[in-house]
Amino acid sequence: MAPNRIVELSETIQNHTKIVDDYLEANNLPTPSFDISTPLRLPLPPDIQVSQAAVLDAADELTALMLGPAGSLFNSLTSLQAIERFALAKSFRPGSTASFAQIAHHSSLPEPDTRRILRHAIAQYIFTEPSPGIVAHTAASKALAELPPLAHCVAFLAGEMWPASTRLVDAMQRWPGSEEPGQTGWALAEGTETPMFEVVGREGERARRMAGAMRWMHQGSGYGAGHVVEGFAWGEAAEGGMLVDVGGGTGGVAVEIARMLPRVRCVVQDLPDVVAGAEVPEDLGEGRVRFMQHDFFEEQPVRGADVYLLRWVLHDWSDKYAVRILRNLVPALKRGARVLAVDLCLPPPGALSPYRERSVRTFDLAMKAIQNAKERDAEDWKMLFQTADERFKMGEISKPEGSNLSLICAVWEGD
Numbered sequence: 001m002a003p004n005r006i007v008e009l010s011e012t013i014q015n016h017t018k019i020v021d022d023y024l025e026a027n028n029l030p031t032p033s034f035d036i037s038t039p040l041r042l043p044l045p046p047d048i049q050v051s052q053a054a055v056l057d058a059a060d061e062l063t064a065l066m067l068g069p070a071g072s073l074f075n076s077l078t079s080l081q082a083i084e085r086f087a088l089a090k091s092f093r094p095g096s097t098a099s100f101a102q103i104a105h106h107s108s109l110p111e112p113d114t115r116r117i118l119r120h121a122i123a124q125y126i127f128t129e130p131s132p133g134i135v136a137h138t139a140a141s142k143a144l145a146e147l148p149p150l151a152h153c154v155a156f157l158a159g160e161m162w163p164a165s166t167r168l169v170d171a172m173q174r175w176p177g178s179e180e181p182g183q184t185g186w187a188l189a190e191g192t193e194t195p196m197f198e199v200v201g202r203e204g205e206r207a208r209r210m211a212g213a214m215r216w217m218h219q220g221s222g223y224g225a226g227h228v229v230e231g232f233a234w235g236e237a238a239e240g241g242m243l244v245d246v247g248g249g250t251g252g253v254a255v256e257i258a259r260m261l262p263r264v265r266c267v268v269q270d271l272p273d274v275v276a277g278a279e280v281p282e283d284l285g286e287g288r289v290r291f292m293q294h295d296f297f298e299e300q301p302v303r304g305a306d307v308y309l310l311r312w313v314l315h316d317w318s319d320k321y322a323v324r325i326l327r328n329l330v331p332a333l334k335r336g337a338r339v340l341a342v343d344l345c346l347p348p349p350g351a352l353s354p355y356r357e358r359s360v361r362t363f364d365l366a367m368k369a370i371q372n373a374k375e376r377d378a379e380d381w382k383m384l385f386q387t388a389d390e391r392f393k394m395g396e397i398s399k400p401e402g403s404n405l406s407l408i409c410a411v412w413e414g415d
């Protein structure tokens with residue numbers, strides 16, 4: 001039986017890497033490394049360059065296959081932006097084929113542009129060209145056609161995050177060290193100083209795209225509410241305690257917590273528009289989860305709760321504003337109350353492979369580009385709580401198995 005493609009690719013990598021390695025060794029040339037003494041290009045003759053190219057081709061395809069269609073989708077932002085803007089993925093059914101002319105006709109894009117965009121996408125495994133001029137779907141383009149939250153996520157990254165990133169350094173130059181959410185790369189790209197969440201949030205289609213993107217990003221098992229329930233030492237709070245989910249959206253996390261901890265009562269707070277669209281599922285019965293309009297830049301109205309949850313909230317804000325959010329909790333806190341931030345905790349430098357570290361660092365810069373916000377490491381989290389109020393006592397920061405987010409808990413030691 002022929003080996004599967006991934007095995008075939010790994011063998012290609014192994015065989016051709018050996019050819020390159022043998023050549024370097026036989027010619028007393030240094031093995032590739034990141035050392036400053038390394039030659040800028042591998043000094044290989046044309047016949048050995050064939051092996052070098054074979055390794056690069058196979059490694060690229062193997063990476064894409066290992067990531068899966070959704071994981072490898074986000075590389076080619078130019079063509080992705082066009083695919084979304086001109087609805088190219090929906091222009092013909094998955095399983096069928098279409099000519100460039102047919103797709104152009106459907107999308108109202110000139111045929112030469114359609115062909116150029118699609119061939120750029122095809123080079124990233126989005127669509128395929130089984131015979132010259134005829135296009136078919138791949139798993140990635142089919143997913144764009146059929147999964148609206150994924151399509152929204154791509155559109156949000158290509159339409160909001162990417163332009164913001166291209167202006168990030170301009171914003172850094174114009175407003176050095178700014179912590180204001182309106183002085184960002186996104187603001188420069190948009191030509192406004194109104195923060196991104198405000199502008200996008202009130203524009204129908206863009207707001208839907210952003211909401212869909214959030215839904216898609218939350219879907220992975222690494223973001224499940226189960227990690228909060230299972231990873232947090234609820235103690236007595238599980239026995240009839242009160243949880244306030246500050247900036248809790250439409251209650252997805254609180255509902256899961258209420259389901260898994262049947263004696264906990266939850267108040268979910270968010271902005272009026274968000275809370276207006278929220279519903280408590282029938283199986284939870286009355287009163288266990290209720291929604292409340294509350295702006296977290298105002299003083300916390302629910303006093304004496306056992307746990308105040310801030311899940312994926314503080315990373316949306318620079319320290320200046322995150323400190324305000326925490327300080328607004330203080331008047332409501334009883335001694336021993338816990339403030340639980342569930343957010344990314346950046347690992348110490350070098351703890352992850354560069355490949356993995358790149359994605360968290362990219363996320364960190366993206367937060368800066370859109371909102372002057374940030375991802376924080378353990379020291380940053382400690383500083384944040386201490387700056388908000390010295391009566392916060394930091395507990396351990398833990399990362400439940402399989403979770404992308406960490407549990408960052410501080411206990412209130414004031415009266």
Ligand SMILES: C[S@@+](CC[C@H](N)C(=O)[O-])C[C@H]1O[C@@H](n2cnc3c(N)ncnc32)[C@H](O)[C@@H]1O
Pocket residue numbers: 218246247248249250252253269270271274294295296297310311312313316
């Ligand atoms: C990234 S979402 C996290 C939602 C939820 N905690 C979760 O984990 O799914 C950030 C939330 O903060 C809310 N938010 C933004 N500004 C707010 C404010 N001033 N007061 C209350 N909520 C706010 C947003 O509406 C949104 O629901």
